[in-house]
Amino acid sequence: MEPVLFYGIPHGCSFGSIVALEWLGQPYRLSRIDMLASPAPYGRVNASRETPTLLLEDGETLSESFAILQHIAARDLDRKLGFPQGTRAHDRLNRTLAYLHTSFHSAFAPAWIAYKLAEGDPAKAVLRDIAHDKAAKGYAHLEALLAGRDWLDGGDGRTVADAYLVGIARWGEDLSLFELAREYPRVHAHLQKLEADPAVIFAHAIEDGLPATTSGRFLGHVSLEELVPRLAA
Structure with missing residues (x-):
């Protein structure tokens, strides 16, 4: 099967x-x-x-x-969507995926914890502020990374890094932490391209x-x- x-x-x-x-x-x-x-x-x-x-x-x-x-x-x-192990392209993709999987993904963890808390819980705002500060650094890094690039890992076509990005970068707006179009226009434009796929x-x-x-x-x-x-x- x-x-x-x-x-x-x-x-x-x-x-x-x-x-x-x-x-x-x-x-x-x-x-x-x-x-x-x-x-x-x-x-x-x-x-x-x-x-x-x-x-x-x-x-x-x-x-x-x-x-x-x-x-x-x-x-x-x-x-x-990926590259043979041992090639520079594979290493570049690995680096990009590692960043998304660790630093960027984990930045939203406090906001997801806050999402599950009851309204009025004083910890909710604190956790959201922590997530905002951590995720802002991630978005800024991705914004710089996408300068002059058509795809996230810098190659000629889409890879699994772009697939992963579209699933987690949306959280900034899903959780009402950012306005991506205004604050991170390159990230927003890249996500819009992917959303049409x-x-x-x-x-x-x-x-x-x-x-x-x-x-x-x-x-x-x-x-x-x-x-x-x-x-x-």
Whole structure:
């Protein structure tokens, strides 16, 4: 059976892995995980109960966006979503992905904690301020990085770094921390370009539970319960 991506809602970083799978053009399925509910059976798939997780054909699982995106890219290097290991292009992409996966992604963690707090909780504003300050440094770095570039890693075409970026850079506006068009116009323009891509449009529809037209080879959803027998011992 084809690989299955467990993706999280609402607005998880797994969004980028859905986009990358669409760009890859190989058969895959999806399994939807409500991260606010944190279903107990998902602990069988990912002990930390975080998304995304990719269930491979042999029943093994692969977690962490960085690893999943590089795995997707390596499935068909002719697609040029990634590059052969040992090349400068691979190192450049690794550096970009590492920055997104660690420094930039983690900057929003306080705001996501605040999102789950009740209105009126005094910690809410403090956490949002911390997230704003940390994420502002990330956006400023990306703004500088995109100067004179058509794609995030500086190559000739889109890569898994662009797929990951569109899934996490949206958080600044999702969480009402920034006005990207005014504060970081290069980042905003790059995101707008990506938002017009059929794979990104598809991923939004999937997240929102709306009818979605694949431009890749998406074969449908499968439930967590159906997948348990596939898990490696």
